[in-house]
Amino acid sequence: MATLHNAPASSWETSTTPRKNVDVPEGLWLKCPECAAMIYRKIMEEQEHTCPECRHHFRVTAQQRITCLVDPGSFEEMDANLAPSDPLKFTDKKAYTKRLADEQKKTGSKDGLRAGRAFIKGRPLMIAVMDFAFMAGSMGAVVGEKITRAVERATRENLPLMIISCSGGARMQESTLSLMQMAKTSAALARFHDAGGLFISLLSDPTYGGVTASFAMLGDVIFAEPKAMIGFAGPRVIANTIRAELPAGFQTAEFLQEKGFIDKIVPRNELRSQIARVIDYCNK
């Protein structure tokens, strides 16, 4: 995995002190945050980044997701050069430009989404994958633009479209311009819908805010990963508003399926065949 080898300082050879925080996955072994088993990283990665003991689904970067989902070597990336330009000149405790530079250095990407053509089990599709590693997968103008371009290309080329959401929501540092990406992407999906396109939306942990309230919930088919947290308002905001404890399992994928908002919870190792099946049934 690219990100693993991009981080030499965290490999066991250069590490001199024992790591205390085993919840932060580094090194050759890691502790599963769900079942506490010590697991061998390589095995975890080979099993689509899930715990071999309890099937806990680890959060993956866009690159890791693409690597374990699409046919090897089939991903043809588009618009990788698009970068944010800070039109608001936003500054909080840290200037947005500085924050962006740090995130770009950390992830090697210009922003928090990768998009392109790919094949899954030999079936061509357009795919867009949000990257939580980049500013919590937040949607600003670049993410919105890349999704919109992917939708428009899928419309033109009559390809099935898949968007994998993993995001805290709209990006505050681009304010209303981020908000407007919800309208822009949804408008593009309206046209794709009119053209008869198949849109598969996969919600992974976490999917919140303006992402849930736009393209993520507009799939012809909406899949979610097991136990993924999905919602509009964050659980803390809700708890503060209603001044009460939230019910157990609130906003999990299982909860959403129970409430009727998700078609199917798909474990990661079944995702490829599940997508292929939907594409075939929809004659796409």
Add this chain to the structure above:
Amino acid sequence: MAKTPSPPAFSLEFEKPILQLEKELANLVNLQETKDVDYAAEINGLRTHLTALLKKTYQNLSAWETVQVARHPARPQTRDYIDMIVKDFDEVHGDRTYGDDKTMVTGMGRIGGHKVMVVGHHKGRDTREKIACNFGCAHPEGYRKALAKMQFAEKFGLPVVTFIDTPGAYPGIGSEERGVAEAIAVNLREMARLKTPIVCLVIGEGGSGGALGIGVGDRLAMLQYAWYSVISPEGCSGILWKGGANAADAAEALKLTSKSLKELGVIDEILEEPLGAAHRNPRAAGDSIEKYVDKTLRELKRLPLDKLVDERYEKLRKLGTDAVTA
């Protein structure tokens, strides 16, 4: 005996000198009327002074002060504007899915020379109404009611006019259980392709997705002292400044005023408010809205529906493209 105007009971910090003057003026007017003394010169002097102070104060409002004006308890709300400018308003309910959300007002009526479908958030004016309206925070059924009525409008050729005034969609258990995110998402998609003119007006607070859920259309206009942002200044301060104390800084950074949003190309038009904002003269704010809606609908109705929807797409498509570099 002539009625003495009483100063508003609620005062914003930066409005205190104004309210003081308004009080003095009211006293003088009262004296003149009751004691039969001629204070005309003094009254005129005070009026001039007051006008100058209002102008000065309102010309230099900070973003945070603007947010406070937008939240002023006496600021006209959707139902006030309906009373003022929508003739023969005929409210309709019925989301056809769950229940009637009092936060979302929908109904038919006439604005200027146009028969329209009105859709708007209502925050509530007295305590009882505020509670019934959840202080302007709509539930999913509110967004679904809005969509049902907009689709009705499409079918029968009525343009849609939306009044946006919400701190945000309701963050609660029922709201999530019934899919508030899905409801908003569907509204965005459907409003983008609705085959009838849509004019959206931010009249007070434009709180994020809850505002956008009835905010996609051919034109987006904002009252001068309304705000519109991806998150409230308090929410943004809480996350980025790790505490609510920097709301004023956040308000500034979020570029949420009508002036900033016009410059950023997010809104089409700023609707001027009367001197000292809409709460001082609701009728004038209503006139401003009525004039804009009438003029805009006349323009939009000239377009064939296919062209209208294509142009709407092009307008939405451009949003934020200047914020992207290749």
